[in-house]
Amino acid sequence: xxxxxxxxxxxxxxxxxxxxSVGLGLRRLGVDVLLRDASPVALGLAADxxxxxxxxxxxxxxxxxxxxxxIVVVCVPPDVAGQVxxxxxxxxxxxxxxxxxxxxxxxxxxxxAAGIDISRYVGSHPMAGRETGGPLAGxxxxxxxxxxxxxxxxxxxxxxxxxxxxxxxxxxxSIETMTxxxxxxxxxxxxxxxxxxxxxxxxxxxxxEQGAAALAGGGLRDVTRxxxxxxxxxxQILAATGPRVARILRLLAADLEGLADALDDIEQxxxxxxxxxxxxxxxxxxxxxxxxxxxxxxxxxxxVMLDDTPGQLALLFKDIGDAEINVEDFAFExxxxxxxxxASIAVVPEVRQKLLDKLDETGWRVAQ
Amino acid sequence: xxxxxxxxxxxxxxxxxxxxSVGLGLRRLGVDVLLRDASPVALGLAADxxxxxxxxxxxxxxxxxxxxxxIVVVCVPPDVAGQVxxxxxxxxxxxxxxxxxxxxxxxxxxxxAAGIDISRYVGSHPMAGRETGGPLAGxxxxxxxxxxxxxxxxxxxxxxxxxxxxxxxxxxxSIETMTxxxxxxxxxxxxxxxxxxxxxxxxxxxxxEQGAAALAGGGLRDVTRxxxxxxxxxxQILAATGPRVARILRLLAADLEGLADALDDIEQxxxxxxxxxxxxxxxxxxxxxxxxxxxxxxxxxxxVMLDDTPGQLALLFKDIGDAEINVEDFAFExxxxxxxxxASIAVVPEVRQKLLDKLDETGWRVAQ
Numbered sequence: 163x164x165x166x167x168x169x170x171x172x173x174x175x176x177x178x179x180x181x182x183s184v185g186l187g188l189r190r191l192g193v194d195v196l197l198r199d200a201s202p203v204a205l206g207l208a209a210d211x212x213x214x215x216x217x218x219x220x221x222x223x224x225x226x227x228x229x230x231x232x233i234v235v236v237c238v239p240p241d242v243a244g245q246v247x248x249x250x251x252x253x254x255x256x257x258x259x260x261x262x263x264x265x266x267x268x269x270x271x272x273x274x275a276a277g278i279d280i281s282r283y284v285g286s287h288p289m290a291g292r293e294t295g296g297p298l299a300g301x302x303x304x305x306x307x308x309x310x311x312x313x314x315x316x317x318x319x320x321x322x323x324x325x326x327x328x329x330x331x332x333x334x335x336s337i338e339t340m341t342x343x344x345x346x347x348x349x350x351x352x353x354x355x356x357x358x359x360x361x362x363x364x365x366x367x368x369x370x371e372q373g374a375a376a377l378a379g380g381g382l383r384d385v386t387r388x389x390x391x392x393x394x395x396x397x398q399i400l401a402a403t404g405p406r407v408a409r410i411l412r413l414l415a416a417d418l419e420g421l422a423d424a425l426d427d428i429e430q431x432x433x434x435x436x437x438x439x440x441x442x443x444x445x446x447x448x449x450x451x452x453x454x455x456x457x458x459x460x461x462x463x464x465x466v467m468l469d470d471t472p473g474q475l476a477l478l479f480k481d482i483g484d485a486e487i488n489v490e491d492f493a494f495e496x497x498x499x500x501x502x503x504x505a506s507i508a509v510v511p512e513v514r515q516k517l518l519d520k521l522d523e524t525g526w527r528v529a530q
Numbered sequence: 531x532x533x534x535x536x537x538x539x540x541x542x543x544x545x546x547x548x549x550x551s552v553g554l555g556l557r558r559l560g561v562d563v564l565l566r567d568a569s570p571v572a573l574g575l576a577a578d579x580x581x582x583x584x585x586x587x588x589x590x591x592x593x594x595x596x597x598x599x600x601i602v603v604v605c606v607p608p609d610v611a612g613q614v615x616x617x618x619x620x621x622x623x624x625x626x627x628x629x630x631x632x633x634x635x636x637x638x639x640x641x642x643a644a645g646i647d648i649s650r651y652v653g654s655h656p657m658a659g660r661e662t663g664g665p666l667a668g669x670x671x672x673x674x675x676x677x678x679x680x681x682x683x684x685x686x687x688x689x690x691x692x693x694x695x696x697x698x699x700x701x702x703x704s705i706e707t708m709t710x711x712x713x714x715x716x717x718x719x720x721x722x723x724x725x726x727x728x729x730x731x732x733x734x735x736x737x738x739e740q741g742a743a744a745l746a747g748g749g750l751r752d753v754t755r756x757x758x759x760x761x762x763x764x765x766q767i768l769a770a771t772g773p774r775v776a777r778i779l780r781l782l783a784a785d786l787e788g789l790a791d792a793l794d795d796i797e798q799x800x801x802x803x804x805x806x807x808x809x810x811x812x813x814x815x816x817x818x819x820x821x822x823x824x825x826x827x828x829x830x831x832x833x834v835m836l837d838d839t840p841g842q843l844a845l846l847f848k849d850i851g852d853a854e855i856n857v858e859d860f861a862f863e864x865x866x867x868x869x870x871x872x873a874s875i876a877v878v879p880e881v882r883q884k885l886l887d888k889l890d891e892t893g894w895r896v897a898q
Contacts (some may be wrong), residue, residue: 207897210835212869289747297587298833298872298897338745348742356731356753361812362785363727366719366778368815374716375818377677377706379657381756382819385724388749389816400805404793410734411790415783418728422779425772437768441761444729447736448757450743451750465666467578493602501580506665529575529666 167328170194173217173231173254175246177208179292180262181237184302185213187333190302208297221253230254232301233325236261240398244272251278258325260286264349265402266313266342284326285313285342287349295392301390306334313342350406357396359410364389406492461508464517465529468503477525480507485520487513504529535696538562541585541599541622544612545576546659548630549605550668553581558670564599566613576665576770589621589735598622604629608766612640618644621841626693628654632717633770634681634710652694653681653710655717656703663760674702718774725756725764726779732757829858829876833897836871846873846894851890855881872897 171194175183178199185195185208195214199205209216219225234250234257236243243263250259251273259282263269266285273280290308292299310330314323323339330337341350364386365376376380402408417440424436469475482489493506511518521528539562542549546567553576555797563582577584578595587593602625604611619641620628627650631637636652641648658676660667676696682691691707699754700706708716732754735743743750762881768775785808792804836842850857861874877885891894 201840207835210870289745291747293847295896299834302532305660307718308747344740348740348745351734351738352742352746352750355734356750358786358808359659359727359731360749360753361808362581362782362789363724364812364815365785365808366723366815367818368811369781370818372712372716374720376820377657377679377716378720379659379676381728382720384752384755385728386723386812386816386819387752389812391809391813393806393813396809397802397806401796401802404781404796408790408793411786411793414734415786415790418726418779418783418786421726421730422783425768425776428769428772434769438761438765440726440729440733441759443736444732444754444757445759445761447732447734448754450735450738451746452744453756467575467666477883480796501897502578517601527613529664 166191166193167334168193168312168330168332169232169325171196171229171231171233172197172214172329173198173257174214174237175199175234175250176239176393177204177213177297178237178238179295179297179299179335180288180290180304180483181235182208182211182213182297183290183304184237184262184329186300186302187305189214191332193332194428196229204297208300211297211300212461213297215299222255222257231257233257233329234259235329236263238263239395240265240268240402244269246272246274247283247423248276248278249468251276251280253284258282258322260284260285260326260329262286262288264353264399266311266345268402269464270313270315270342272314278350279317281317282322283315284318284322285345286326286330287311287313288330288333290335293397303334305330306333310335311338311340311345311348313340313345317340317354347406351410352405354400354411356406358390358400358407358484359414360386360389361391403433462511462514463506463508464514464521466505466507466521467527467529468505469501474503476504481520481524481526482517484506485516487517489519534559534561534700536700537562537600537693537696539564539597539599540582540697541566541602541618541625542582542605543567543602543618543809544605544607545572545581545665547663547665547667548656548658549603550576550579550581550665551658551670551672552603552605552630552697552701554579554668554670555673556697557582559698559700562595562596568605570673579665579668581665581668590623590625592652592731599625601625601697602627602875603697604631606631607763608633608636608770611849612637613644615651616641616644616646619644619648619651626650626652628652628694628697630656632721632767634679634713638681638683638710640672647685648683649685649687650690650794651683652686653683653713654689654694654698655679655681655713656698656701658703663763665755670703673698676703677706677715678703679706679708679716682707683710716772718771719778721776722768722771722775722784725759726768726775727766727782728754728757729759734802830879830882830890831874831876832882834873834889835874835895835897836873842871843873849888849892850875855885855888 173196174185175198186442188195196217197214198217223231236247238246240263243261247261267464288305288310290304327337424433427433487505541564542553543566556563564585565582566585589600592776604615606614608631611629613629615629656673656678658672695705792801795801795881
């Protein structure tokens with residue numbers, strides 16, 4: 163078994179999607195996992211599914227030594243996360259306690275209000291999820307390659323921080339450290355506002371008496387996919403970041419009104435320019451989202467047309483390699499019915515000209 | 531060669547993404563395709579790529595008999611589509627002329643304004659596209675399984691309608707017939723408004739000084755994907771449906787303001803209910819979008835937990851088959867680290883209870 167950073171045993175309180183996924187991921191590494199849930203059905207399913215063993219003692223005073231957790235991971239809905247974390251801090255006086263709730267300022271305030279020592283508490287938020295919930299949606303690899311926000315506060319101990327970092331790293335996540343306030347500002351923008359925009363768009367389809375939705379393409383599907391999210395969960399999440407989200411929604415509403423004014427009077431001087439400027443700003447904004455592998459989208463692509471004969475790709479790569487050009491990404495496409503294949507070569511912008519020169523020199527046909 | 535509904539030769543005017551895709555699709559069926567484009571480079575690439583042969587004569591008077599098209603497909607940008615279609619109607623007095631522009635009322639008005647007989651003109655709009663443009667993005671299968679709107683007007687002849695229907699069917703599309711006005715209302719809702727919402731969301735990321743975008747999950751990526759679309763093309767498209775789009779944007783802006791009011795005062799009675807009601811309406815709206823295969827999402831799923839032993843799936847399907855239950859969709863998931871597999875069985879709602887009864891009777895473990 164690989165050595166782990168996480169100390170055994172771990173107690174998971176709440177065996178829904180996230181709790182079960184944490185359990186499955188830790189069990190795979192050989193960590194001893196104890197499970198608790200208010201619902202005996204969810205608890206039994208998670209244990210059967212392999213997420214850990216069912217905890218029997220609710221506090222350190224009642225537990226056998228091997229059942230006293232070193233770290234407690236609270237995976238309950240947002241409206242009770244603070245209260246449950248405070249209870250766990252009191253139940254296990256030597257354990258580090260974290261939670262995985264998608265809001266961070268409100269639970270911290272609730273724990274503070276309980277008047278207990280919070281140096282053993284570290285808030286966290288793995289940026290991972292699925293459209294379906296419940297223990298059976300759990301996956302051991304849910305957190306792999308995903309950001310895991312760790313929200314420290316002024317009395318967080320280094321030991322507590324390191325324990326939670328170890329947990330996140332063991333589960334394959336990458337760590338982002340910030341305050342609870344910074345976290346909530348960030349998720350309002352990148353998660354809560356997109357959720358409500360998607361919802362508002364989907365809601366407009368209820369006015370559609372012509373059945374226009376039958377013509378829907380990929381764009382509408384993408385924009386509205388998360389409109390299928392759980393209303394109860396989201397009402398709780400949004401209650402915790404309300405004014406942060408409201409501020410951005412008002413900016414968006416103003417932008418949409420401005421666009422509507424321009425579109426209502428599109429033949430007026432300047433109206434088309436307003437539309438084009440919004441489109442350009444949108445292009446720029448979307449480019450700020452990192453690509454799949456956590457890199458910003460800063461590659462440029464060059465497309466080469468290849469004859470449909472064997473060995474062409476090998477020759478192309480030999481020529482590129484001879485010039486010591488590093489290919490960041492590569493795609494090859496052969497449209498059914500076409501005589502040619504298209505090789506798309508992504509490189510960092512600095513070497514684009516070098517690549518073009520080499521392709522020219524070696525006689526490859528570059529698509530403009 | 532399969533017999534085609536489309537008459538040879540076909541003239542494609544404009545060899546960008548759509549024109550080249552129409553050409554590749556028709557060439558695969560053995561249809562004789564002529565190509566024209568204002569750009570010699572785009573024209574040469576499309577011809578080399580296999581989309582057809584380069585047309586030499588611009589009008590019937592100058593063309594050899596075998597180079598006189600039976601149908602002309604205008605695939606040029608929206609702002610010139612009407613004008614080019616009118617020119618083609620005059621250049622080829624016996625040809626049916628269609629265009630594939632994403633707006634339909636404006637081109638029709640332009641053709642009407644030219645004062646010519648429009649009984650040979652039929653507007654159309656294949657609901658297909660890609661994020662990249664140009665001839666080399668063309669694909670013979672671009673239209674397969676996609677809706678193809680055919681916009682008739684009061685003097686469209688049956689012969690013209692049938693010719694364009696044949697073209698759409700030959701390319702694998704499914705036909706939706708409506709008026710130009712109905713079409714433009716539909717695309718404003720399902721395409722132009724989602725585009726601007728996605729753009730407005732992406733634009734908000736420009737305010738992000740903390741680098742919150744680095745935490746972006748699948749939701750933000752989906753909502754903003756089409757914000758990367760071409761500003762020039764979209765400025766033209768939006769100019770043609772301006773007031774239709776503006777009306778819906780104003781409704782959206784009002785919804786966002788209402789949500790912002792509720793979120794700013796989330797502890798007030800009724801505020802959480804407003805948020806939850808929007809979320810529920812969004813759930814309902816997104817359910818109106820047909821699934822991949824053109825069916826509405828009306829299936830219900832039942833999840834069965836399977837032991838990790840060979841032959842379990844075969845046994846499960848035998849039991850379901852014995853009950854004469856039709857499985858509409860099926861997914862099997864085995865989370866790494868889990869002891870169990872999960873079989874998700876989708877059926878029409880009417881047989882859900884029958885399936886549950888059969889599973890119970892045969893001793894399968896159903897996940898709640």
